[in-house]
Amino acid sequence: MTNIAxxxxxxxxxxxxxxxxxxxxxxxxxxxxxxxxxxxxxxxHIKALHPQTKIIISAEPWYGSCxxxxxxxxxxxxxxxxxxxxxxxxxxxxxxxxxxxxxxxxYSGKPSKxxxxxxxxxxxxxxIGMVASIQYIPYMNTLANxxxxxGYNVHIxxxxxxLMEKGQILGCEYTAALNMRNKVKAFIVISGGIFHxxxxxxxxxxxxxxxxxxxxEEIWNTSTYRDxxxxxxxxKLYQILRRGIRKVAIIVSPLLGQYRxxxxxYLEDLLSKNGIDYQVFSTxxxxxxxxxxxxxxxxxxxxxxxxCPRLPIDDLSEYHKPVLTPGELVMVVKKxxxxxxxxx
Numbered sequence: 001m002t003n004i005a006x007x008x009x010x011x012x013x014x015x016x017x018x019x020x021x022x023x024x025x026x027x028x029x030x031x032x033x034x035x036x037x038x039x040x041x042x043x044x045h046i047k048a049l050h051p052q053t054k055i056i057i058s059a060e061p062w063y064g065s066c067x068x069x070x071x072x073x074x075x076x077x078x079x080x081x082x083x084x085x086x087x088x089x090x091x092x093x094x095x096x097x098x099x100x101x102x103x104x105x106x107y108s109g110k111p112s113k114x115x116x117x118x119x120x121x122x123x124x125x126x127x128i129g130m131v132a133s134i135q136y137i138p139y140m141n142t143l144a145n146x147x148x149x150x151g152y153n154v155h156i157x158x159x160x161x162x163l164m165e166k167g168q169i170l171g172c173e174y175t176a177a178l179n180m181r182n183k184v185k186a187f188i189v190i191s192g193g194i195f196h197x198x199x200x201x202x203x204x205x206x207x208x209x210x211x212x213x214x215x216x217e218e219i220w221n222t223s224t225y226r227d228x229x230x231x232x233x234x235x236k237l238y239q240i241l242r243r244g245i246r247k248v249a250i251i252v253s254p255l256l257g258q259y260r261x262x263x264x265x266y267l268e269d270l271l272s273k274n275g276i277d278y279q280v281f282s283t284x285x286x287x288x289x290x291x292x293x294x295x296x297x298x299x300x301x302x303x304x305x306x307x308c309p310r311l312p313i314d315d316l317s318e319y320h321k322p323v324l325t326p327g328e329l330v331m332v333v334k335k336x337x338x339x340x341x342x343x344x
Contacts, residue, residue, distance in 0.1 A: 073098050081101070252307065
């Protein structure tokens with residue numbers, strides 16, 4: 001069985017520079033759960049070259065670099081953070097108090113002949129856009145060059161922020177694809193699982209969106225799964241319109257990159273102007289237990305998550321009361337659900 005640490009490229013020299021330049025005595029290592037096995041390689045490196053540096057590993061899931069916590073830094077008393085697997089979140093405007101090394105982990109695999117044959121049989125359009133989550137940017141560039149030699153016109157767009165790489169998307173940021181929407185009719189989204197491909201499919205519903213998982217060497221059209229998700233989302237919107245909406249729980253996150261003050265203020269103003277009662281609740285992690293706790297305390301007609309727009313769709317869609325994205329709340333308050341709003 002292949003060791004996951006052998007599948008990703010890490011520039012350990014960046015860790016040396018980071019520790020030396022910032023005189024790090026106590027360091028916090030962060031990584032998504034799927035990439036946590038990579039931390040062992042970093043730990044061995046630090047212990048060999050910087051034995052006086054104390055290492056703490058964060059067991060938090062770290063779905064993105066938007067989740068940085070000031071409290072973790074203060075309580076643990078660390079001098080710096082090595083955040084593995086992501087680059088800096090574009091809308092992280094505040095300083096967390098210590099230096100942070102954002103250390104991408106690039107997948108080292110290459111497209112196999114089997115995958116290429118399957119891809120060529122699946123993709124009918126020869127003008128295609130291509131985007132990827134950050135781990136698969138090198139893989140995307142390799143695949144794009146191969147497809148160009150086979151007669152495809154491959155477009156890779158620029159994201160909204162210079163902090164992101166060309167062709168990179170996030171679960172809440174798809175500008176690299178949206179900038180190409182008028183040039184192509186089909187997109188290939190390269191990432192692990194369906195998460196990123198579904199997000200783009202919810203936005204560009206007139207385009208063919210194909211997900212490509214390099215690990216499983218699978219490619220699929222996302223339309224069937226997207227349509228299933230949209231049926232669920234619209235059922236919840238019609239449920240609110242039928243029953244009416246009098247009370248809303250606005251759920252905010254105290255994590256720096258997920259506290260979206262402008263959206264929170266907009267929703268508060270929208271609800272106030274429409275005579276809808278609301279209460280703001282703060283929580284770091286949002287799951288069914290947290291929703292149930294808020295439900296018991298406030299008994300709202302609906303909940304709106306202002307941190308990550310994917311939480312209501314991917315994690316909380318089965319709750320017995322509607323858990324909405326900000327865009328969905330706007331749709332029902334304004335009673336205009338003809339155009340689905342995502343992401344917000």
